[in-house]
Amino acid sequence: MAIKSLDTEQQISIQALIRSWEGRLTWDLLVTKIESSLGITTTRQTLDKYLNIKNEYKEKKRLLKSKPVSTTNTELVSYLEKDIDLAEKVIQLESELKVAKDEIGYLQAFIQKVANIGESNPAVMDIFNKALQDIESKAI
Structure with a gap:
């Protein structure tokens, strides 16, 4: 069952995870990584409710589009x-x-x-x- 709300420390941890993200980023991959790395069970919808997480996600997506992962x-x-x-x-x-x-x-x-x-x-x-x-x- 997903957490209904995230405390400040969890939000910061999720933002840090997004900032350090490498490669393809999707909400589903992020939710999976949050659960496996941080032990926080959440959903895309919950994450989307937090402006700081949503903005961090959008910014990282923008940065990743301008910097493709090298296959080398x-x-x-x-x-x-x-x-x-x-x-x-x-x-x-x-x-x-x-x-x-x-x-x-x-x-x-x-x-x-x-x-x-x-x-x-x-x-x-x-x-x-x-x-x-x-x-x-x-x-x-």
């Missing part, structure tokens, strides 16, 4: 590609984590339902306990 600077290009790859990996892992958490929630609900049924039906509880013992013996 392979170290910088490699760094930027690696940064983008890492950001994509973070997004992928966050998606996988959400799916896993959802699945765990479904499984916990199922187990709770079986346990509730087992309280009134001893045969179900016996099967449940046997399955649990099988799982524990295989884990050893």
Whole structure:
């Protein structure tokens, strides 16, 4: 969940990040870099509400247009590609984590339902306990 407002220190950190930016600059890349470098979860819309950040962004975009990244600077290009790859990996892992958490929630609900049924039906509880013992013996 994104932060609704940024304090002065966060705004300054974001402005410094923008000033030191090299290569292609977009709002999406900036939001990703802010989260990975500064640990601040925010959105493009939130950033756009802060005049100082918005002006810093516009100025950096203007400067970058007048100074294209040289393709001969392979170290910088490699760094930027690696940064983008890492950001994509973070997004992928966050998606996988959400799916896993959802699945765990479904499984916990199922187990709770079986346990509730087992309280009134001893045969179900016996099967449940046997399955649990099988799982524990295989884990050893």
